[in-house]
Amino acid sequence: MSAIKGLYAITPDEQDTDILLAKVEAALQGGIGILQYRNKLADHKLKTQQARALLPLCRHYQVPFIINDSIKLCMTLDADGVHLGADDGNLAEARARLGNGKILGASCYNRFDLALSAQQLGADYVAFGACFASSTKPNAPVAGLHLFTQAKAELHVPTVAIGGITLENALLAIAAGASSVAVINAIFNADDVKLTSQQFTKLFQS
Numbered sequence: 001m002s003a004i005k006g007l008y009a010i011t012p013d014e015q016d017t018d019i020l021l022a023k024v025e026a027a028l029q030g031g032i033g034i035l036q037y038r039n040k041l042a043d044h045k046l047k048t049q050q051a052r053a054l055l056p057l058c059r060h061y062q063v064p065f066i067i068n069d070s071i072k073l074c075m076t077l078d079a080d081g082v083h084l085g086a087d088d089g090n091l092a093e094a095r096a097r098l099g100n101g102k103i104l105g106a107s108c109y110n111r112f113d114l115a116l117s118a119q120q121l122g123a124d125y126v127a128f129g130a131c132f133a134s135s136t137k138p139n140a141p142v143a144g145l146h147l148f149t150q151a152k153a154e155l156h157v158p159t160v161a162i163g164g165i166t167l168e169n170a171l172l173a174i175a176a177g178a179s180s181v182a183v184i185n186a187i188f189n190a191d192d193v194k195l196t197s198q199q200f201t202k203l204f205q206s
Contacts, residue, residue, distance in 0.1 A: 007031065
């Protein structure tokens, strides 16, 4: 199973599947390491259509394809894994349903205790955030960057920084110990999605 590291792209709430596919392909060409499909505005039918269209793109670029919140959709499509928030279901049950061959990610917000618990229950990576002010989730709890330093010392699973990540601040999270940075707007709202993805990817090579 692929290690979680580098640039972790999360899809925007794009209703037009053709636009979504074009933006995602540009990001894949730019070197993203993981793609999570999340569309809070889409109904079940559109989510299924979009995820089904994105999966072969990710396969072509050999990038893991993660589904947000839906174990059922992940299993239906045979996607690579699922990301769950605290209210999206029991991690132990999710691990049992997914088996050991799929990636299970967990949102831990600003709580190290949740990360310890998630690791015990079978999560393959944990996400802390919001690390910076986020337009996607303006009321999200603030997660101090010390959490990544602590996780590097005490956890054996990778960590993902999320929330308000930009080219200007991503290095702060990486320097603190984050294995990966998760980005939505800074990539998909960019004038040049491929170039911006390349710029983010280079931060992990410096």
